[in-house]
Amino acid sequence: MKLPCMVLSLLFFSFTSTILAADIPLGSTISASNPNQSWSSPNGTFSLGFTTDGSTNTYFLAITYNGFPIWKAGGDPGGVTDSTATLRFLPSGNLQLLNGSTNALVWQSNTAGLGVSAASLNDSGNFDLKNDTVSVWSTFNNPTDTILPGQNFTTNNILRSGLYSFRLLRSGNLTLTWNDSIVYYNSGLNSSMNINLTSPSLGLQPIGIFSLFDPSLPGPVIIAYSSDYVEGTDILRFVKLDGDGNLRIYSSARGSRTEIVRWAAVSDQCEVFGYCGDLGICSYNDTNPVCGCPSENFELVDPKDSRKGCKRKVEIEDCPGSATMLQLDHAMFLTYPPEITSQVFFVGISACRLNCLVSGSCIASTSLADGTGLCYLKVPAFVSGYQSPSLPSTSYLKVCGPVIPNPSTSLVGIDKDNGWRLHAGIVAVVVVGSLLGLIVLEGGLWFWCCRNSPKFGGLSAQYALLDYGMVLLEIVSGKRNFEVSEETNRKKFSVWAYEEFEKGNVEAIVDKRLTSQEVDMDQVLRVIQVSFWCIHEQPSQRPMMGKVVQMLEGITEIDKPPGPKAFTEGSVGGTSVNASSVSALSTFAASALAPSSSSSFQAAGVSSIASGKNLERASSSLLQSESN
Ligand SMILES: *[C@@H]1O[C@H](CO)[C@@H](O)[C@H](O)[C@H]1NC(C)=O
Ligand SMILES: *[C@@H]1O[C@H](CO)[C@@H](O)[C@H](O)[C@H]1NC(C)=O
Ligand SMILES: *[C@@H]1O[C@H](CO)[C@@H](O)[C@H](O)[C@H]1NC(C)=O
Ligand SMILES: *[C@@H]1O[C@H](CO)[C@@H](O)[C@H](O)[C@H]1NC(C)=O
Ligand SMILES: *[C@@H]1O[C@H](CO)[C@@H](O)[C@H](O)[C@H]1NC(C)=O
Ligand SMILES: *[C@@H]1O[C@H](CO)[C@@H](O)[C@H](O)[C@H]1NC(C)=O
Ligand SMILES: *[C@@H]1O[C@H](CO)[C@@H](O)[C@H](O)[C@H]1NC(C)=O
């Protein structure tokens, strides 16, 4: 790849051997203004030079692999320079990073006078300052945010990224800390081991196994497997503390210019303290954690970067006597050691709110509602919020009245009144998502029942489908099945809806609140057709669970559904029906439909809570919609 430095090629060209080729002599320099200057490892896997992260005139001196920095002089953001920066390997043996026209010292290795005679970057990614015999200073012993295979991470080392840090404790615990104070991740050895460690260290094997070593352990203790361990060739794996406060294992195939996450220490990103900044609220959109403000009483500190947190539009000091508590359902303010001991009280939910309101030293509180009876009272300090329908807790935040709730797009479910004012897109996604989830869940149950009791299991699953079909139709239309109105020509809603569907008048069925905004009508049409199939009056004609999922996902073509006609008609969609079996089944069908289908949906939604975060989110936001 790139040559070592020019000095090397000029002065030492005739003396270089394959081993010495990587040695960088005293007096060498590289500068940010010449992107061609860098020092490479012998086989070119790693190189040390200036890189830019894309922002204008912002440079780092970094060791890179595939273009990704795995070590940054001065760390991040400490080592930021501009294009005038230079790296100098001084004759004293000191390595200095200088910035700007004034040559301000940004970072140095502090190795002057230690007999350093050369530097080298080896093919494991270690950059070494050495005297004739030993390494005096190395990047493996002075890591910034990354641990590479072959690197020995001890209790003396710290990974840092912004305000976040990662440490290995003497006890063998791994910790992630915010601003050197709040420990939001602390994972220890299996307590049943009961061993006092002597000199624990961490290492990542090239095949992707991250382990803890200690002389007093019978062998290495595995902390995490990269999900692609042992697979592939020419893949570099590394452990990195990211700027979002999570510790991850990445793998990156040589030359690929992509790095893929293979493990993350904190599985729920919103549990990383401070991820959304002070007074910011972390929640999830479909896939990603997103940051927002608690209510419109707040605004983003930096509108371009929601992770910078929020600030009150009116400070509490400026509204004496009119402070009130903003209620955030399904929300909590993260409380980790050492805060926990001083901020936790045993009080009920009303007291949790009131105690904070009346106390001058409280700005927020969280009533856990998880059976512990605990309430966190937050003193004026950095406050980090998390909101998700899966959280049982209710939180309160002191604001100057009146409370102005969010218009409810990013923070879905922030208050009950907003249920139906969700964006149409979200509704559509929620509808499909929750149906998929419920059907998958029910499909699992059905499969289980079916194997144990073929007759009744199969039937009950098909009646469950009947309910889902009806609920689907009600959600898309915003009307109840038994709602008989002028609009539906005084017909039962499902009958009327089918007539409109046959006329090709799908818009008439769909809730106006959906059509007034951008909505994928193909998807809506699919949902409507599937719902007609699911409410087919003859259970045996209702599609199988797997088929429903495929139809909703658009994998399978959907045949024109039959209409929800009266049972006595006897023939549906060309299939003739045995009258006696129909009447026996119709009582069953009536009883399955008898309770309001929204209540049976509610039960299904609640029972599904263990089955995954997306589903929980989807079904509880639906529950809120239903409750209006
Ligand atoms: C860097 O290298 C490229 C191609 O080798 C060359 O065209 C360019 O002039 C060089 N830039 C500098 C600043 O030397
Ligand atoms: C380097 O210089 C630039 C501008 O000359 C400045 O913005 C930047 O903060 C400096 N970096 C450090 C670490 O002093
Ligand atoms: C290299 O450094 C080691 C440890 O600091 C020291 O013991 C040794 O004498 C040094 N060798 C030379 C040639 O300076
Ligand atoms: C470079 O050297 C490293 C370490 O010896 C090795 O793992 C890697 O496969 C080598 N790469 C090439 C392209 O030779
Ligand atoms: C690079 O240096 C480290 C630390 O001294 C060492 O563990 C590793 O084996 C070296 N890698 C190569 C390819 O020489
Ligand atoms: C890591 O370094 C420490 C101290 O330098 C040493 O005691 C330990 O044995 C090393 N661990 C491994 C796995 O090499
Ligand atoms: C981090 O801690 C320092 C002192 O411990 C404090 O001055 C600073 O305000 C804290 N940073 C934030 C963002 O709260």
Ligand SMILES: *[C@@H]1O[C@H](CO)[C@@H](O)[C@H](O)[C@H]1NC(C)=O
């Ligand atoms: C180590 O982690 C465990 C949880 O895995 C925790 O109970 C223990 O208190 C931690 N120890 C220290 C010293 O932080």
Ligand SMILES: *[C@@H]1O[C@H](CO)[C@@H](O)[C@H](O)[C@H]1NC(C)=O
């Ligand atoms: C802890 O260790 C015991 C025995 O050493 C083992 O049976 C148990 O599964 C381990 N627990 C965890 C959570 O690793």
Ligand SMILES: *[C@@H]1O[C@H](CO)[C@@H](O)[C@H](O)[C@H]1NC(C)=O
């Ligand atoms: C670990 O050390 C503590 C005190 O340092 C001691 O009380 C305890 O017995 C030791 N445990 C083991 C398993 O050696």
Ligand SMILES: *[C@@H]1O[C@H](CO)[C@@H](O)[C@H](O)[C@H]1NC(C)=O
């Ligand atoms: C979720 O958030 C991420 C990051 O902000 C964004 O890229 C993505 O488009 C969002 N997805 C949806 C469905 O809004």
